[in-house]
Amino acid sequence: MKFFEPTMDPGLKDGAMKSHPITPRTTHEGFQSTTKSTQEAIINGWGRTNPTRVQLRQPTTTHQLQQLLSSSTIPVTVRGAGRSYADAAIGRSCIETTLHTKIRSFDSDTGIIDAESGTTLQDLHHVSIPAGWMLPVLPGTSHISVGxxxxxxxxxxNHVHQGTFGQHVLSLELILPTGQILTMSPQTHPDQFWATVSGMGLTGIISSAKIQLHRIETSYLRSTQTRTRSIEESMDLIKASTQTSSYSVGWIDAAHSQLRGLVEISTPAPLHALPGNLPGGKLAPRATKMHTFRSLPGNGIINQASTKAANTLRWHYQTNPHARIVHFTQALTPLDKTDLWPAAFGRQGLIQYQFALPTVSEKNIPSIFHWLQSIRTVPALAVLKYFGESSKGLLSFPQPGWTLALDFPAATPSLKTTLTALTALDKVIAAAGGRIYLAKDNRLSAHMLPLMYPHLQHWQTIRSEMDPEQKMDSLLNQRLNLSGMHS
Ligand SMILES: Cc1cc2nc3c(=O)[nH]c(=O)nc-3n(C[C@H](O)[C@H](O)[C@H](O)COP(=O)(O)OP(=O)(O)OC[C@H]3O[C@@H](n4cnc5c(N)ncnc54)[C@H](O)[C@@H]3O)c2cc1C
Structure with missing residues (x-):
């Protein structure tokens, strides 16, 4: 068996291994993560909302994580790469894992990788892609941490085919609030495992995980981008594509009366389909460095008029009906090069409203758009995907049916209208058996949560056994009373 051998650093104790060099990340505007162990910082969500002054610690070793957690006398929030949109990874006392990034081992015969929780998905790919292995589940950004x-x-x-990230985790090490390490898998500790997968950092700190990767022949996809004249056409195309293709996503022109759009469908490109002169060869990880932009002054440049104009340009020019070969990063993580998008919304940032709706309620989707148009609350971005079966994660978001992610400015002259509209939509979504994605949310009310997450109570019972002193916390938890302990 061929193992990836991390280099030993003589300066590290206990056989600790050196990580891949990581670029310091800007965790909020103007603030650079450093190796200092404790600092006061203002952090926010990726949508640039919820700026909060916190105590931030950035340990490197599992031992330090254990000590910090067990010795803390106040509630602790665990933070990964800070790419959740709002308040999920923010709390008064944050432990950030961005320096806890060793890849402990990688077996290129079995495709099993064992990595510390702060390792980014891009860092994993840097090691695995050249050996012909890829993460089976990749969200819209690879700059997120394993934890x-x-x-x-x-x-x-590709949710229909591969489910969620947690379904490919073979086992993980969780640091319980006492400092004890619990090694768990779906077989050994199913309750604790599925409470931690989707548990929004409230069961303890994931220290490392073993993940089963997926075999690939090349790091390229065959991708088509088809123009549609209505949302019904986009939905039909996406649904049909799940029979033949691996990845599909729709962009909807939410300002257009028929809700025209673009549907991108991709499937792995076999070796024989590649041209001979690809940079980096057939298995290139192609890392993208994130360029960070300061928020534009005031309310930025996103408004109803600019959305309409940009959507028209996009629909007319960004289409490619003939299959072309693209690197997987181009099709799957197109926003990874810059964070220009949240910057464009100005100083107050953006609200993303992502909901899931069962297939039986799919008729609500066009109606929701038309209603938003009628009250002049058109989202600046609307992205549509199709989901397959749910995972066993007790608070997992995906459920069979559709998901729509809608971006709205968090500061506009009509913010109040937007918030009132979204509150009304919450009820429609809940009544139709759907739910809001916690990793994106920053405005849902606590009383809606049990209506959307049917396993909430079961999760709360398991969580309170794992964290009886309620040490794990976050602003998200306080706002939504996820744990059931904030009255
Ligand atoms: C451009 C963009 C595109 C995105 N596209 C998608 C998408 O397609 N699909 C999707 O599902 N999501 C998507 N997301 C959301 C993102 O994948 C999730 O919010 C993810 O959790 C972010 O990971 P992170 O490392 O940045 O975690 P953070 O934002 O730092 O934390 C997120 C949650 O994880 C918890 N957490 C972090 N580390 C640990 C740990 N070590 N142990 C225990 N808990 C921990 C935190 O407490 C928090 O509750 C997208 C985000 C962005 C910015």
Missing amino acids: GAIASDVHGK
């Missing part, structure tokens, strides 16, 4: 991917049980554009 964050498990805690939100993230999904990709």
